[in-house]
Amino acid sequence: MSVRTNRPRRRLLTSMAAVFAAGAFVVGCTSNEPEEEEAPAAETGGGDDAGAGSGNDEPGETVVIGFSGPEADHGWLAAVNDSAIAEAESYEDVELRTAEGTNDANLQISQIETFINEGVDAIVLLPTDGAQLTEVAIRAMEAGIPVVNVDREFSSPFAARATILGDxxxxxxxxxxxxxxxxxxxxxxxxxxxxxxxxxxxxxxxxxxxxxxxxxxxxxxxxxxxxxxxxxxxxxxxxxxxxxxxxxxxxxxxxxxxxxxxxxxxxxxxxxxxxxxxxxxxxxxxxxxxxxxxxxxxxxxxPPTQAADGIRLARLIAQNKGMSDLVQVEVPRRIVLNAPVVNADNVEDYLHLGFDS
Structure with missing residues (x-):
């Protein structure tokens, strides 16, 4: 027998979570972290002229981005990894170097050290454990390699140039x-x-x-x-x-x-x-x-697109670009994605984000 929704419903706005956004907190924030403005992730970034309509998707200087994520032993994690790779492939000016997914923090640390030694232009990192990967992320930042932290937050504000999180x-x-x-x-x-x-x-x-x-x-x-x-x-x-x-x-x-x-x-x-x-x-x-x-x-x-958004942010940062939908000329330090309700009224709008379990 199947579970059925056999009672009447009233249409609900999928953005109801936005009502609470001002009071929402983010997983893993540390008390000594500086307050940062949160901004919605843009569909496309902004160019050197930080106004809407700038051509951030136009090819620019080729950048090398290293990506490391956990082992895809869960449908959502597999979708995260796949979306990051697909996003990088959509840009002719991005060379993606992908480390093998792992749940071993020590192995992931060695992967980031390899990226540092290779001198990549940026690193997108979904850590197996945010605290354990913090030190090596700081080393990357000190080496002049901007780090985009995805989903599982580092324990120091100095470990990432930008952080993108689900809510x-x-x-x-x-x-x-x-x-x-x-x-x-x-x-x-x-x-x-x-x-x-x-x-x-x-x-x-x-x-x-x-x-x-x-x-x-x-x-x-x-x-x-x-x-x-x-x-x-x-x-x-x-x-x-x-x-x-x-x-x-x-x-x-x-x-x-x-x-x-x-x-x-x-x-x-x-x-x-x-x-x-x-x-x-x-x-x-x-x-x-x-x-x-x-x-x-x-x-x-x-959203299983967090790492894909991380790739976009890393590209913008490495090319010294901002985001076209913001007046601010630089990529924000923290972006928290929305957690909308998907129901029969709007499910077709979100089908492309569905991932295989």
Whole structure:
């Protein structure tokens, strides 16, 4: 049996998370970090004349960019790596040197040291562990090689020229705000809300859960049942089955991760449970297909394009360009991407961002 969205819905703006942007915080920020202005990622950058309409996509001086990311053992990570490579290939003035994906921090450190020794023009780095890669990133910066930090933040502001992040706290805010809207639209009395988190020890999971709880609190609700999985299909199925056994009636379930959501959905089908609104997280192709088929209410996007955006920023920085949609003449130091709600109203706009689980 499939989970179905059989209650009426009201169209919701996908940019609801923007309401909370002013208060959102970013994973991994350190208290001694200087405050930086956040700016939206531009579709195209800006040229030497920092005005809209400048020709940043026009070929410029060829730059060599080193890219290092974790092992693609998760659908989202594979999409991150693939999007970075594809973005680099779209520019004739970018030579990309890609290190083999690894979950070994020491190996990744040696990869960055190789980039430093080769004298690349910029480095785009999604670290296995931000703290462990901080020192080598600082060495790259001291060698005059700008580093673009992606997704997992370094522990020093001196380790990166620019940082581009997804918004984990914002994901929770979006999911909770959407849940509140569903409760209001469907006049659900005393709703039972469940949460299937990822790995609880990770700051990203803690931030997603914190945002979800904060948004629910705004409409007088709390999480009634919660389990934590491990971002895998197997753990998703196991923990979702445990959740269903513990809660005979549920109105809304938010699952943090669409990769583990494959197992979560299987557990729903195995139990024959379809009485709830099912909200996912990250934006996999599976989730978007389920939304189109009426088997899932929504998913909260965690952009898999972060490293691709990192490639664009590295190119601009290495070519001494700015961003065309900003008056500021230089690339910002920090960019936090939005975490929009993707539902039946707008799923076609986001299909191209879906990744295979």
């Amino acid at each position: 984990n706290h914002g994901m929770g805010i979006s999911a909770g705000t959407y849940a509140c809207q569903l409760i209001e639209d469907n006049d659900i009395q005393d709703p039972v809300i469940a949460e299937i988190a990822g790995i609880d020890a990770l700051p990203l999971t803690q931030d997603r859960s914190a945002g979800f709880a904060e948004a629910l609190e705004a409409c007088g609700q709390t999480v009634d049942n919660r389990v934590a999985a491990e971002f895998t299909v197997e753990s998703g199925e196991e923990q979702a089955a445990n959740l269903l056994q513990a809660a005979p009636q549920i109105d809304i379930i938010w699952n943090h991760d669409d990769d583990q959501g494959v197992g979560v959905k299987q557990a729903f089908d195995n139990a024959g449970r379809d009485e709830f609104f099912f909200i996912g997280g990250a934006g996999s192709s599976n989730a978007m297909q389920w939304i189109q088929d009426g088997e899932m209410e929504a998913t909260i996007l965690y």
